[in-house]
Amino acid sequence: MESRIFLSFPHLGGTEMNWIEEAFKGSWVVPLGPNVDEFEKRLSRYLEAPDVVAVSAGTAAIHMAMVMLGVGPGDEVICQSFTFAASANPVTYQGAKPVFVDSEPDTWNMDPEALEEAIIERHRTIGRYPKAIVPVHLYGMPARMDEILEIASRYGIPVIEDAAEALGSEYKGKKCGTLGKYGALSFNGNKIITTSGGGAVICPDSEAAKRVLFYVTQARENRPYYYHEHIGFNYRMSNISAGIGCGQMDVLAEHVERRRAIHRLYSEAFKGSDRITVHENPTDDFNSNFWLTTVLIDDADPEQLRQAMNSRNIETRWLWRPMHMQPVYADAPYYGGNTAESLFSRGLCLPSGSNLTDSDIERVVTTLKSVLK
Ligand SMILES: *Cc1c(COP(=O)(O)O)cnc(C)c1O
Numbered sequence: 444m445e446s447r448i449f450l451s452f453p454h455l456g457g458t459e460m461n462w463i464e465e466a467f468k469g470s471w472v473v474p475l476g477p478n479v480d481e482f483e484k485r486l487s488r489y490l491e492a493p494d495v496v497a498v499s500a501g502t503a504a505i506h507m508a509m510v511m512l513g514v515g516p517g518d519e520v521i522c523q524s525f526t527f528a529a530s531a532n533p534v535t536y537q538g539a540k541p542v543f544v545d546s547e548p549d550t551w552n553m554d555p556e557a558l559e560e561a562i563i564e565r566h567r568t569i570g571r572y573p574k575a576i577v578p579v580h581l582y583g584m585p586a587r588m589d590e591i592l593e594i595a596s597r598y599g600i601p602v603i604e605d606a607a608e609a610l611g612s613e614y615k616g617k618k619c620g621t622l623g624k625y626g627a628l629s630f631n632g633n634k635i636i637t638t639s640g641g642g643a644v645i646c647p648d649s650e651a652a653k654r655v656l657f658y659v660t661q662a663r664e665n666r667p668y669y670y671h672e673h674i675g676f677n678y679r680m681s682n683i684s685a686g687i688g689c690g691q692m693d694v695l696a697e698h699v700e701r702r703r704a705i706h707r708l709y710s711e712a713f714k715g716s717d718r719i720t721v722h723e724n725p726t727d728d729f730n731s732n733f734w735l736t737t738v739l740i741d742d743a744d745p746e747q748l749r750q751a752m753n754s755r756n757i758e759t760r761w762l763w764r765p766m767h768m769q770p771v772y773a774d775a776p777y778y779g780g781n782t783a784e785s786l787f788s789r790g791l792c793l794p795s796g797s798n799l800t801d802s803d804i805e806r807v808v809t810t811l812k813s814v815l816k
Pocket residue numbers: 500501502503526527529530579605607608628629630631640641642
């Protein structure tokens with residue numbers, strides 16, 4: 444049997460261990476330290492955003508944005524339905540209720556029309572506007588941010604960008620995660636870069652970043668004894684994880700370019716296909732990092748394809764099952780049509796890790812074509 448091709452596998456640059464050794468030498472084996480500072484500095488430079496706080500997970504980053512915006516019991520937050528559960532769960536952590544909206548077919552992300560409908564309808568129903576809006580740059584594809592931000596500002600609602608999958612993606616030349624009031628990144632093992640688990644909050648200014656830092660380190664007030672006026676969290680990134688992140692920053696740009704090159708190989712290979720459609724940037728305004736290359740396949744069952752590929756030692760994956768189709772969110776309001784549902788029923792994620800070779804991609808293409816016959 445040929446070796447296994449994974450969907451998205453950690454891809455180390457080579458210098459990560461040096462940072463970890465430095466941490467050990469200085470006994471910085473704690474959730475703060477020089478690697479955390481350096482990692483934040485490097486992220487800031489890359490994103491052209493000065494106020495970035497490294498935390499323990501992307502989920503924690505989204506949660507902290509909710510805390511900063513004062514999301515609490517009785518509030519509603521509008522979330523893109525077509526996403527991973529971690530986009531919406533922090534709403535629930537805060538005792539608030541998510542309201543889900545559909546995607547639009549070009550980006551697969553938050554449909555601005557459904558968003559506005561949801562805002563108006565929620566106001567009509569509960570007499571107040573949602574407390575925040577969470578668009579997602581799913582699979583790295585930027586959401587229609589101009590339209591979303593315009594609607595959000597018209598109703599005075601702040602936007603939290605879930606850019607967990609979109610490190611390096613750009614919308615109109617600006618890095619995803621820096622466009623809304625807050626942005627959240629993830630450095631989980633299978634994302635664009637790994638810190639073995641981690642995330643970052645992109646903040647609007649240094650005051651907000653200071654406040655996030657306060658909340659993620661247990662909300663200790665400035666007194667000689669432990670004194671608390673707020674509920675805090677233990678969400679700071681470890682100095683060991685940040686060391687991995689520093690090493691990963693050396694290869695980030697290269698890895699994003701490789702993911703894009705892999706996407707081009709798939710696009711080229713499936714160009715003439717009458718059944719396989721590769722998801723593409725809708726216009727030049729959108730520059731996905733193509734964290735995962737995704738395809739829509741006509742007249743096929745994703746599960747049959749997944750199993751057929753798996754039996755040939757190639758890992759593929761269903762698209763995210765929309766949140767309004769999840770038992771845990773069965774009672775949540777939903778606005779829009781069936782775009783997300785339809786994508787879910789027809790799509791597949793293809794192996795896209797930056798460490799895959801051209802011949803790996805060829806093997807995926809040949810195998811997918813043959814199982815479709
Ligand atoms: C991975 C992911 C998250 C959560 O990030 P973690 O670092 O795993 O907590 C949130 N949203 C989306 C869309 C993700 O893909």
